[in-house]
Amino acid sequence: MAKKLYVISGEHSGDAHGAGLLESLLMEFPDLIVAGAGGPKMQALAGNRLRNWVEDAAVMGFWEVLKHYGWFKAKFDEMLREIVELQPEVLLLIDYPGYNLRFAKAVRANLPKTRIIYYISPQVWAWNRGRIPSMARCLDEMMCLFPFEVELFSAAGLKTSCVGHPLIDELQLAKENGARESDLVGLFPGSREREVSRLFSPMLEAVVMLIKQGANLRFEAAAASERLAKYMENLVKQYGLEKHVTISVGKSHSLMQRASCGVVASGTATLEAAYFGLPYGLVYKVAWPTYFLGRMLIKVPFIGLVNIIAQRQVVSEWIQSDASASNLAFAIKRWIDHPEEANQLSHELRSVAEMLGGAGAHARAAGVVANWLKENH
DSSP, X not given: OOOEEEEEEOSHHHHHHHHHHHHHHHHHOTTOEEEEEEOHXXXXXXXXXXXXXXXXXXXXXXXXXXXXXXHHHHHHHHHHHHHHHHOOSEEEEESOHHHHHHHHHHHHHHOTTSEEEEESOOOHHHHOGGGHHHHHHHOSEEEESSXXXXXXXXXXXXXXXXXXXXXXXXXXXXXXXXXXXXXXXXXXXXSSHHHHHHHHHHHHHHHXXXXXXXXXXXXXXXXXXXXXHHHHHHHHHHTTXXXXXXXXXXXXXXXXXXXXXXXXXXXXXXXXXXXXXOOEEEEEOOOHHHHHHHHHHOOSSOSSXXXXXXXXXXXXXXXXXXXXXXXXXXXXXXXXXXXXXXXXXXXXXXXXHGGGOOSOHHHHHHHHHHHHHHHOO
């Protein structure tokens, strides 16, 4: 009888990581039945039993989630009914902690025989270590990306393994040999529509300022999907920048290697940019209630993953009102006018990226899931 796996990812980055894991897992279990929710990359491997919901599910921030509570509640109930009917051997939860940890608790109560594995450990070390004991009660294994996380979860009695960062596998395949284009600036406003709505405008305003200053530059913005690309193109038209800003879809890794510098939305893309050595600054904007709540909860001095890993400020962090057009324009002009500073930052970023470990994370993570599929029969 074929094994069954239910998997949930709610963001584009999780979809990419999940697809890499599934590709390795399906080599060992070619008849594996995969259901759940994710994005286009996972769906391409799993088929239509796995819904593509990331465009709607990738809502960031407490306030934003609260406004969409009814939609999330309906999806939660629908997925719970679905998994109870399927009764899979393993539930694989990928990142997306606000939703996935609640789902894990509900599945533990309804399907005690289903093993629950969490991939890409929630960053509770940054905002709420008190949640770790409750996580240990409803999860069977945690897969971490960073070695320092293992002790935190293991101390609570949760079986924990460090598989390394899956980005290394994905980014090695995306490496290009071309040189950086000295007049090209990369804009990376994020993969969520609400994130883009807050961050792309100040980026475009910075472009306007640089053009007025006489900067002879080209700008390319990375869109995570065709839907976001259309939204971004409309904004470009509103600012009258069609001749100066181009939008590319699904080419963010290429842009990170071609651009001379860039501005990147906080999140996984900041690690990707570090791997490719792109000199950049980080921008972060959420609803003010979400921001104030976050400042009360977050226990680390930085927002950017690169700075957190390095335990010092490597990249500038422009947060909330600091994510202004003037700050972005000033930094871009500085990197363009002083390439030696940009090169030094590029070197530091690559050094931090080396701390993410070597290749093979997808295969190691798939091995963890495979062991639970074999054990639970």
